[in-house]
């Protein structure tokens with residue numbers, strides 16, 4: 001049903017301005033966390049970015065914050081699977097989850113990452129929303145649906161962000177959006193709106209910023 005999971009509209013002027021101001025402030029890398037006891041105190045609103053490796057997550061975080069190299073632009077399978085915390089002014093944590101879906105990641109690395117992810121998602125009371133990034137050229141894949149199910153069982157609201165829309169052929173757009181809606185309809189934790197972004201063309205960034213600034 002097309003009225004379900006509409007595309008997020010452009011923000012109202014005030015929300016856009018608030019979002020711009022929030023992200024124009026200081027953003028800093030705080031720490032990379034490999035275990036729950038390393039988490040910073042849950043003392044502010046937190047939003048998290050998740051997605052398959054190569055979906056454009058680092059590029060999006062950098063584009064949102066206007067920082068060229070805030071989030072590391074390469075994630076390699078051998079690398080420690082860290083949850084990276086960034087401070088956004090003094091009022092938010094932006095959290096960068098390691099990319100998932102490496103075809104050749106060692107089984108023990110995947111298992112360790114899944115355990116940490118589960119503990120994080122179910123144990124973080126201040127986590128307001130997960131932005132689940134999905135490549136607009138492909139739509140959600142099986143591995144994305146698995147994360148969605150994990151989010152359902154953790155009762156953490158997630159919102160799908162279709163990335164790299166500049167690479168999506170106009171003729172394919174309706175098909176990909178329909179496919180995304182079909183998948184989302186199976187997931188109770190899905191926020192009923194889809195965000196379209198292109199970091200390259202600065203598309204959808206103001207929408208995401210205004211969504212984040214209005215979370216309480």
Ligand code: GDP
Pocket residue numbers: 051052053054055056057058059060072073074075099163164165166167197198199200201
């Ligand atoms: P990550 O592994 O999810 O952090 O992905 P990256 O941010 O490193 O991006 C993976 C690749 O996609 C890089 O080559 C980026 O330049 C490219 N990319 C990221 N965002 C966009 C976008 O909005 N449009 C296009 N065309 N390419 C993008």
